[in-house]
Amino acid sequence: MAASVAAPLDRFTLPDAGGHFGRYGGVFVPETLMTALHDLGGAYDAARQDPAFLTELRHHLKEFAGRPTELYFAERLTRYCGGAKIYLKREDLLHTGAHKINNALGQALLARRMGKKRIIAETGAGQHGVATAAVCAKFGLECVVYMGAVDMERQALNVFRMRLMGAEVRGVEAGQKTLKEAINEAMRDWVTNVRGTHYILGSALGSHPYPMMVRDFHRVIGQEVKEQILAREGRLPDEMIACVGGGSNAIGFFFEFLEESKVRLVGVEAGGRGIRRGDHAARFEGGKLGVLQGCKTYILQDDDGQIELTHSVSAGLDYAAIGPEHAFYRDRQRIDYAYACDDEVMEAFQLCSRMEGIIPALESTHALVHGMKRAKEMRSDEVLIINLSGRGDKDVNQVAKILGVKLG
Numbered sequence: 001m002a003a004s005v006a007a008p009l010d011r012f013t014l015p016d017a018g019g020h021f022g023r024y025g026g027v028f029v030p031e032t033l034m035t036a037l038h039d040l041g042g043a044y045d046a047a048r049q050d051p052a053f054l055t056e057l058r059h060h061l062k063e064f065a066g067r068p069t070e071l072y073f074a075e076r077l078t079r080y081c082g083g084a085k086i087y088l089k090r091e092d093l094l095h096t097g098a099h100k101i102n103n104a105l106g107q108a109l110l111a112r113r114m115g116k117k118r119i120i121a122e123t124g125a126g127q128h129g130v131a132t133a134a135v136c137a138k139f140g141l142e143c144v145v146y147m148g149a150v151d152m153e154r155q156a157l158n159v160f161r162m163r164l165m166g167a168e169v170r171g172v173e174a175g176q177k178t179l180k181e182a183i184n185e186a187m188r189d190w191v192t193n194v195r196g197t198h199y200i201l202g203s204a205l206g207s208h209p210y211p212m213m214v215r216d217f218h219r220v221i222g223q224e225v226k227e228q229i230l231a232r233e234g235r236l237p238d239e240m241i242a243c244v245g246g247g248s249n250a251i252g253f254f255f256e257f258l259e260e261s262k263v264r265l266v267g268v269e270a271g272g273r274g275i276r277r278g279d280h281a282a283r284f285e286g287g288k289l290g291v292l293q294g295c296k297t298y299i300l301q302d303d304d305g306q307i308e309l310t311h312s313v314s315a316g317l318d319y320a321a322i323g324p325e326h327a328f329y330r331d332r333q334r335i336d337y338a339y340a341c342d343d344e345v346m347e348a349f350q351l352c353s354r355m356e357g358i359i360p361a362l363e364s365t366h367a368l369v370h371g372m373k374r375a376k377e378m379r380s381d382e383v384l385i386i387n388l389s390g391r392g393d394k395d396v397n398q399v400a401k402i403l404g405v406k407l408g
C-alpha cells in the first residue's frame with residue numbers, strides 16, 4: 001500500500017498563487033470570468049482569515065447542518081470481516097443527507113459577504129442542488145440550479161425537493177444531458193450575470209480558487225475524525241478510505257492526516273461495469289492529463305481529446321475528471337487509489353443496511369467495498385475509518401429497480 005512520502009508535504013502552501021497543485025489545477029476559463037475568479041479568490045482569502053466569518057460558519061455548521069457528526073464503531077461489520085476495527089464517519093447524518101452542505105454553507109456565506117444575492121449551481125444526482133437550495137432558502141438568496149434533462153428524470157424527487165425550497169431548476173438539453181452539460185450551462189450563466197451572481201461549484205474541481213476553497217470547507221470532516229479517534233482509541237487510525245467523484249469528501253476527510261505518514265489514505269473511484277472504455281468513471285484507470293471545465297487534471301478522454309462516456313451505478317461518482325489535488329497526491333504516492341464495481345457496490349449496500357441499520361449512499365458504498373476488503377487483510381488490533389459521505393435514501397428507487405422490486 002502507500003509508500004511514505006520522500007519529502008515533507010507542504011500542504012498549507014498548496015495550491016500556489018496560480019492555483020497549481022504541481023502540474024495540476026490552474027485556471028482555464030473565458031476571459032470574462034478571469035476577473036470574477038480573481039475577485040472570488042481575494043474575497044475567500046480575506047474570509048478564511050476573518051475570525052467573525054469562521055465563527056459564523058461554525059455556528060451554522062452546528063445548528064443548521066448538524067455538526068459534529070458521529071464517528072461510529074461498526075461492530076457487526078467488523079465482526080463479519082474478521083480483521084481491523086471498522087469505524088464509519090457519519091456524514092450521512094448531516095442535513096440534506098450528505099457532506100455537500102459543508103461546502104454549500106461556506107460558499108453561501110461567502111456570497112453574502114461579497115454582496116451577491118443570486119446563486120447558481122450545477123447538480124448531477126441532485127445532492128449538491130438540494131444542499132444549495134437549502135442554504136439559499138435559509139439566507140434568502142435567489143437560487144438557480146442547472147441539471148441535465150436525463151438527470152432530472154432519474155432524480156425527479158430531488159428536483160421536487162429543490163423546488164419546494166424555492167430554487168428554480170433549469171433543465172439542460174445539450175449533449176448527454178447530464179452533469180458535464182449542466183456545468184457548461186452554469187458557466188455560461190455566470191459569464192452573463194457575473195456581477196450579482198455567485199456560482200457555488202459542488203466539488204473540489206474547476207478553476208482556482210474552487211478546488212482549494214471547497215477542500216477547505218470540508219476539512220472539518222478530518223478535523224473531527226482526528227479528535228474523535230484519539231478520544232476513542234488513543235491513537236491515529238492505520239488506514240482511511242473515502243470515495244472519489246470530484247474528490248471533495250475525500251480531500252476534506254484526508255487533509256488533516258496528510259502529514260501523518262503512518263496513516264494510509266485510499267480514494268476509491270467508480271469501476272462501473274468494469275474497466276473498459278465507456279463502462280466506468282475511474283480516471284486513474286485509463287485517464288490522461290488534460291483540461292476539462294477549467295482545470296488541468298486526469299480525464300477520461302480518447303486520443304483526440306474527446307471526453308469519453310462514463311458510467312457508474314452512483315451518479316455522484318459519474319464524472320470524467322478528478323479534482324487536481326488528488327492527481328498531485330497520487331503522483332507523490334501520499335494517497336493511493338482503488339476502484340469498486342457496480343455489482344460489488346450493490347452487494348455491500350445491502351450488507352451494510354442489514355448489518356448496521358445504516359443505508360449508505362451508493363457513492364459512499366464504493367468506499368465501504370474497498371474498506372471491507374482491506375479490513376479482512378488487516379489485524380484485529382488495527383483501525384480503519386471509512387467516510388460515509390451520504391445516506392442512501394436518494395438511491396432506494398434505483399436499487400429497487402436493479403433488484404427487480406416493484407414499489408407501490
Ligand SMILES: *Cc1c(COP(=O)(O)O)cnc(C)c1O
Binds near residue numbers: 100
Ligand atoms: C456528490 C457525492 C459524492 C461525490 O462527490 P465528491 O466531491 O467526490 O465528494 C460522494 N458521496 C455522496 C454522498 C455525494 O452526494
